[in-house]
Amino acid sequence: MTFTYAPAPESRAIVDLRPSYGLFIGGEFVESDGGGHFKSISPATEEVLAEVTEASAADVDRAVRAARKAYAGPWGRLSGAERGKYLFRIARILQERAREFAVLETLDNGKPIKESRDVDIPTAAAHFFYHAGWADKLDYAGLSTPQGGSPKPLGVVGQVIPWNFPLLMLAWKIAPALATGNTVVLKPAETTPLTALLFAEVCQQADLPPGVVNIVTGAGATGQALVEHEGVDKIAFTGSTAVGKAIARSIAGTRKRATLELGGKAANIVFDDAAIDQAVEGIVNGIFFNQGHVCCAGSRLLVQESVADDVVSRLKRRLTTLRVGDPLDKNTDVGAINSAAQLQRIRDLVEVGEAEGAIRWSPPCDLPDRGFWFAPTVFTDVSQTHRIAQEEVFGPVLSVLTFRTPQEAVARANNTPYGLSAGIWTEKGSRILWMADQLRAGVVWANTFNRFDPTSPFGGYKESGYGREGGRHGLEAYLTTGATR
Amino acid sequence: MSSSTATTRARDHLGVTRLTGRALTSWLHGLPGVDRVGCDARAAALGTRSIKTTAKAWAIDTAISMVDLTTLEGADTHGKVRSLCAKARVPDPSDPSTPQVAAVCVYNDLVPVAIDALRGTDIHVAAVATAFPSGRASLQVKLADTRDAVQAGAHEIDMVIDRGAFLSGRYLDVFDEIAAIKGACDRPESEGGPAHLKVILETGELATYDNVRRASFLAMLAGADFIKTSTGKVSPAATLPVTLIMLEAVRDWRDQTGEMIGVKPAGGIRTSKDAIKYLVTVSETAGEDWLDPARFRFGASSLLNDLILQRHKLRTGAYSGADYVTID
Secondary structure (H helix, E strand, O other), rough: OOOOOOOOOOOOOOOOOOOEEEHHHHHHHHOOOOOOOOEOOOOOOEEEEEEEEEHHHHHHHHHHHHHHHHHHHHHHHHHHHHHHHHHHHHHHHHHHHHHHEEEEEHHOOOOHHHHHHHHHHHHHHHHHHHHHHHOOOOHHHHOOOOOOOOOOEEEEEEEEEOOOOHHHHHHHHHHHHHHOOOEEEEEEEOOOOHHHHHHHHHHHHHHOOOOOEEEEEOHHHHHHHHOOOOOOEEEEEOOOHHHHHHHHHOOOOOOOEEEEEEOOOOOOEOOOOOOHHOOOOOOOHHHHHHHHHHOOOOOOOEEEEEHHHHHHHHHHHHHHOOOOOOOOOOOOOOOOOOOOOHHHHHHHHHHHHHHHEEEOOOEEEEOOOOOOOOOOOOEEEOOOOOOOHHHOOOOOOEEEEOOOOHHHHHHHHHOOOOEEEEEEEEEOOOHHHHHHHHOOOOOOEEEOOOOOHHHHOEOOHHHEOOEEEOOOOOOOOOOOOHHHH | OHHHHHHHHHHHOOOOOOHHHHHHHHHHHOOOOOHHHHHHHHHHHHHOOOHHHHHHHHHHHHHHHHHHEEEOOOOHHHHHHHHHHHHHHHHHHHOOOOOOOOEEEEHHHHHHHHHHHOOOOEEEEEEEEOOOOOOOHHHHHHHHHHHHHHHHOOOOOEEEHHHHHHHHHOOOOOOOHHHHHHHOOOOOOOHHHOOOEEOOOHHHHHOHHHHHHHHHHHHOOOOOOOEEEEOOOOOOOOOOOHHHHHHHHHHHHHHHHHHOOEEOOOOOOOOOOHHHHHHHHHHHHHHHHHHOOOOOEEEEEHHHHHHHHOOOOOOOOOOOOOOOOOOO
């Protein structure tokens, strides 16, 4: 007998989209000064969701001035406890409006509703709750000056975020910035601006003083204008390593500080004594969560040669149960690729992988006719020299490599310009500790993968960037401490 | 299957010349471990599947057809068992399209009553045996208990393993006992053929997930036709993660041997919503070959009425209420 799941679509009626959106500057939505417009579409259907403003350099200037005014004015004079109240209020509103945010995120991004509902939105709210608690306790964060003076905010922070976790990345950026007393100009990614604009409404609902949070939508030029604006004291960027390097170059020699959270090519390392069924789940979660659009995705499976065949055959069997399709269906496991451009990049790299001689496999699955789709893909017989073992695909594509000894696993895992994350699967506790010590990766997960918590610092080694987000360490990126500078 | 056949088969499977406790230990302890956090997370994720409309209707009917309708009380009487059997035949008098349940499960002295009450149907009679629920009796007593039920015509025997032996690492004793009970299930084809053996692991007393996996493999090696979670007398009884581990075990056992062993979660499954989570787990773990009453059962008493209530709701669009399903 076959158990066929009937469609279980989440209703989109809860989302009330306007046909077009202005920019959120100084606490209100305003028209652009000389900027154009662009459309935000649903990657699952290519349907136009709303028209959004492309902020000009003049708009960015207005936003930075508004942020400066708020910093000099009401926000800069608030006590930590008062700032915390605003953050608590925002966190509660996010929870109250969670379903609305989840549906909108899924519409605009293409990710499955179960992920936006169970991961993105709750974790975003959790970041605001966590940082709300810090706002009046910064003196106890171990970041005070050598003379015992309180750590101070930096001023106006320019933040540029990616399209893979639009609201969650916004929360990672805005919550610590506000908790530490900074004000913000944030640019969401051009393909996923809508939850940031809904968040602007949340700021209004929370009575956040005007100018504390400003949101300027646009593409690369808008981001560049923000990064290069002389009124910005700090840049926080999450995105590709190429853009991160360009940002680092452009602010070199200025007073601006920067934190960069960039690409990754994480190794998910499975030893022969691992709990195999749970390791297979971890592999699936590592690379097919969020269609593989995850900077810390476990895109390289390093599996001990003695169990490689067993692990790969279990993995393939498991992948045949993945449900690819309508992101709004509550039973969908893998949604749409975020954009046509990203889909093309994935296709190109996968073709390279085949040409290089790796063996490509996908489970049978019917992909929708419209929208941007890519079937979950596993490459076996991958060598360290293959481009699919070196470059970030940022899609649902797993490269399987093997190793013989723990030393070899470490050497291969570290043999990449990146160093964002890694996973270890073994029942041996001492090996976990030894491996975690050897791996040059900002996050090392043991017997799990892709778990995020606001209390835990996140960030990279090497070309995966610098600075940490989350936890006590994340506060440091938004404070001048004397102790470290 | 006689107990010596089981030993021969086990020797072949393990690749040893003599089946010793040490051989069993190294085999069982060589099985991949189960990570509790990961296993719980996977079960919870399976529990979030949204089963609606046609899928829900199918799942409810399938679940009804998999119920082992159970009464295992000291206060059981002939009247109570006859009443339960009537319910098994016609679960919902208001809707004759409701499927019949798979079996009625009783203590072994009540097997003749159940056999009589179910004559002319395909509904099986299952008897709990081997000093159920504790299993604390000598092998002779357990064998007599089993033969009694088999001779009375029980189609299925639900035995308990010796958890004390298992927890103290005496795996060979557990194996030998299961194999011996399997031998006692023998019955000539003229009298209906051998009774099917369900082996109750009592996972609530095994405590760790590693133990659940090991006990599952040990029971299958010794000749179980079904592996069953619980007696229903110990808390926790069936849970979704434990059932997931057992479904992984039967799936892997088929890969190794070609044999298909059934799984029966029992105790604590009371709502249709829970039953549907189990069916989702069966479908996405062992696969559709297990979506069959010959391979998957629910040991339950109150579950059936909730399934019937949900069936009413799907048919009429409204909940009928507890007074519209019969208490038997």
